Structures are given as structure tokens and as C-alpha cells.
Amino acid sequence: MTAAAIGLPADAVARPSPRATRPGASTSLERVSFSFQTEKGARLAIESANxxxxxxxxxxxxxxxGSGKSTILNLIAGLLAPTEGRVLENGAPIDGPGPARAMVFQDAALFPWLTLRDNVEYPLQLAGTPKGERRARSEELLRMVHLWRFAQSFPHELSGGMRQRGAIARALATDPAVLLMDEPFAALDAQTREILQGEVERIFLETRKTVVFVTHNVREAVRLADRIVLMGTRPGRILRDVIIDLPRPRAANDERVAWFAADVAGEIRSEVEKIAREEADDAWVAPGGRVRVDPRRNMGGGI
Ligand SMILES: Nc1ncnc2c1ncn2[C@@H]1O[C@H](COP(=O)(O)OP(=O)(O)OP(=O)(O)O)[C@@H](O)[C@H]1O
Ligand SMILES: [Mg+2]
Structure with missing residues (x-):
């Protein structure tokens, strides 16, 4: 697959950034715990996160x-309120969702009945932005994500990668201070994903928004992050963070990205193995390890 195949010009060059009037904001979680209320009682999703x-x-x-990644994004977005602790933006408590924080999901969730351009303008329409200004802003943003040629297309006429770029343009429409991305490229093929990682990095460098990006893909995290926050489960919590001080822009095939990724992946593996052991209702074989027989399933076997 080439850049052109997903609607990116082969010689795609950085364009001047759209007017970003709102700079990125700092965000803090202070001793945040969050429990979902379920029929079986409270379920602790995040424990004492800082x-x-x-x-x-x-x-x-x-x-x-299940380590609480989406829950943390929803707390920062103001869609969930912490059960304990505080979530702050530039030092002030967040008291609900607002235009300063925008979310991009795995599934682009563009409105199928609107053209791409109207999708990007929709949040501006909600905010009461005059039509002329809306038009100018959607053009800037669609040019930034290299989709201006497709402004009149409907979502079903676009590839998955194009829809995700459209969703990023829509999320940036209200000029948010914080961009929250929940596994935005998880449903895409590897090559499209790499191209879009480069796009996110470029947009980040141009707009200087604060970006919180959730991914299962360690290599993607190393490619993109200034810092990776490792999360663990049972209950969901923050384990530690890893600074990725590689120069930008980063190349997908940079050997240093692969080196960092192998290191971080090793840390996550032990968490994943922990869950697998807990969830496995049969013998669990650790990669490269011996079969461990669950003694609860083997009671009396030697009698
Ligand atoms: N609506 C809900 N009601 C009850 N429990 C929930 C709800 N949403 C999530 N949980 C629980 O909260 C915990 C954290 O879920 P969350 O979705 O934040 O994890 P995640 O790290 O985003 O997982 P994934 O990688 O699968 O998206 C999990 O134990 C999950 O089962
Ligand atoms: Mg999630």
C-alpha cells in the first residue's frame, strides 16, 4: 500500500498549521480512584492513580x-467523575465535558449522513460559529489531513484510514487544548497505521496540543510518545512511566524505536501473563516456559 492508496499525496509535505489559538493544557490526576456501579456492586476500575x-x-x-486506559481518557474528558481524588486541567478541577477536550475513537464515528466537510463543521455549528468561519476552518483542517479533495465525500466512500484522518480533523475543529485518542488506529492495517502515526506526529508538532494516546501496540507508543505510561490490572493502576527521548520526527523503521519497544514490551508481558494465568481455566503455558498445571484442577490426581 502506498500513501496515495489511502488518499495521501505521495509527496505530502507539511502545510502551515491551521490557526491554533488554544495552546495545549496540562492535565493531572491526583490520587484518582474510579469505580463503576454494577448490579453486583462497585467495580474498581482505577486505583489511586497519580x-x-x-x-x-x-x-x-x-x-x-482492562487496565483502565479508556477509563482514564473518560476521566480526563470529563465524561466520568472520579470516585476519589481530583482531575485537573491547568490546575483547575474538570467539572464535565467541554470543547477544550476532544476524543477520537477506534471507530471514526463520523456521521454517515453528512459529507466529510459537514462532519468537520458539525462541532462548530453546535458552538454557534458563523458559517463563513466554519467553512474556512474546515478547509484548513481538511487540507492539514490531506483530505480536501474528499470534502464532499460521504464516510462510506472513504477508506478506514481516510475516515480516521477525517475524525482527527473533526476533533481539532473546536481547537481543543487536549486531544484524547482511544486506540484510533487499532482497526487499520499495519501500513496505513504507520502512515497515520506519521500524520499524528506531524499534527502534534504543528499544533502543540497535549495528546493522550491509548494503544495496545508498544511500537506505536514508542514511535509517538514523549513518555509512555505503563498500566497494570486487577485493579487498573499506573505502574510507571518511560521517557522516550528520541528525536522527532521519528521514522517507523528507526532501529532505536524497535530497541525501546522490545524493552517496554518485556515489562508489559509480565502483566499480560498475570492476567492470562488468572483467566485461564486450564493449564497456562508461559511463552518458553513449562506447562504449569493448575492444582485446583488436579486435586486427587495422584491418589
Ligand atoms: N461500563 C462499565 N461498567 C462496569 N465495569 C466497567 C465498565 N467499563 C469498564 N469497566 C471495567 O473497568 C475496568 C477498566 O476498563 P477500561 O475499559 O478502562 O480498560 P481498558 O484498559 O481501556 O481495556 P481495553 O484495552 O480492553 O480497551 C475493567 O475491569 C472493565 O471491566
Ligand atoms: Mg479501552
Whole structure:
């Protein structure tokens, strides 16, 4: 697959950034715990998380399924309120969702009945932005993600990678201070994914937004992050962080990216193995290890 195949010009060059009037904001979680209320009672999803993200920092949250990555994004977005502790933006408590924080999901979730351009303008329409200004802004943003040629297309006429770029343009429409991305490229093929990682890095360098990016893919995290925050499970919590001080822009095939990724992957593996052992209802074989027979399933076997 080439860049052209997903609608990117082969000679795609950095364009001047759209007017970013709102700089990135710092975000903090202070001793944050969050429990979901379920029929079976409270389920602790995040336990006592402390995290400070600088304004204009790109942080990737990495960890096994169920470690609370999406919950942290929802807390920062203001869609969930902490059960304990505080979530702050530039030092002030976040008291609900707002235009200063925008989310991009795995599934682009563009409105199928609107053209790409109208999708990008939709949040501006909600905010009461006059039509002329809306038009100018959507053009800037669609040019930035190299989709201006497709402004009149409907989402079903676009590839998955193009839809995700459209979703990023829409998320940036209100000029948010913080961009929250929940596994935005998980459903894409590897090559499209690499191209879009480069796009995210370019947009990040141009706009200097604060970006919190959730991924299961360690290599993707190393390619993108200033800092990787490792999460663990049972209960969901922050384990530690890893600074990725590689120069930007980073190349997908940079050997140093692979080296860092192998290191971080080793840390995550032990968490994943922990879950697998807990969830396996049969013998669990650690990669390269011996079969470990669950003694609960083998009671009396030697009698
Ligand atoms: N609506 C909900 N009601 C009850 N429990 C929930 C709900 N959403 C998530 N949880 C639980 O909270 C914990 C954290 O979930 P969360 O979705 O934040 O994890 P995640 O790290 O994003 O996982 P994944 O990688 O699978 O997306 C999990 O134990 C999950 O089962
Ligand atoms: Mg999730």
C-alpha cells in the first residue's frame, strides 16, 4: 500500500498549521480512584492513580485489556467523575465535558449522513460559529489531513484510514487544548497505521496540543510518545512511566524505536501473563516456559 492508496499525496509535505489559538493544557490526576456501579456492586476500575501530563506533551497509555486506559481518557474528558481524588486541567478541577477536550475513537464515528466537510463543521455549528468561519476552518483542517479533495465525500466512500484522518480533523475543529485518542488506529492495517502515526506526529508538532494516546501496540507508543505510561490490572493502576527521548520526527523503521519497544514490551508481558494465568481455566503455558498445571484442577490426581 502506498500513501496515495489511502488518499495521501505521495509527496505530502507539511502545510502551515491551521490557526491554533488554544495552546495545549496540562492535565493531572491526583490520587484518582474510579469505580463503576454494577448490579453486583462497585467495580474498581482505577486505583489511586497519580499522573501529571505537561501542556504540549504526547503521552501514550499502554497496558493490558482492562487496565483502565479508556477509563482514564473518560476521566480526563470529563465524561466520568472520579470516585476519589481530583482531575485537573491547568490546575483547575474538570467539572464535565467541554470543547477544550476532544476524543477520537477506534471507530471514526463520523456521521454517515453528512459529507466529510459537514462532519468537520458539525462541532462548530453546535458552538454557534458563523458559517463563513466554519467553512474556512474546515478547509484548513481538511487540507492539514490531506483530505480536501474528499470534502464532499460521504464516510462510506472513504477508506478506514481516510475516515480516521477525517475524525482527527473533526476533533481539532473546536481547537481543543487536549486531544484524547482511544486506540484510533487499532482497526487499520499495519501500513496505513504507520502512515497515520506519521500524520499524528506531524499534527502534534504543528499544533502543540497535549495528546493522550491509548494503544495496545508498544511500537506505536514508542514511535509517538514523549513518555509512555505503563498500566497494570486487577485493579487498573499506573505502574510507571518511560521517557522516550528520541528525536522527532521519528521514522517507523528507526532501529532505536524497535530497541525501546522490545524493552517496554518485556515489562508489559509480565502483566499480560498475570492476567492470562488468572483467566485461564486450564493449564497456562508461559511463552518458553513449562506447562504449569493448575492444582485446583488436579486435586486427587495422584491418589
Ligand atoms: N461500563 C462499565 N461498567 C462496569 N465495569 C466497567 C465498565 N467499563 C469498564 N469497566 C471495567 O473497568 C475496568 C477498566 O476498563 P477500561 O475499559 O478502562 O480498560 P481498558 O484498559 O481501556 O481495556 P481495553 O484495552 O480492553 O480497551 C475493567 O475491569 C472493565 O471491566
Ligand atoms: Mg479501552
Amino acid at each position: 499522573l501529571h501530563i505537561e501542556a504540549g506533551e504526547l503521552v501514550c497509555l499502554v497496558g493490558p485489556s
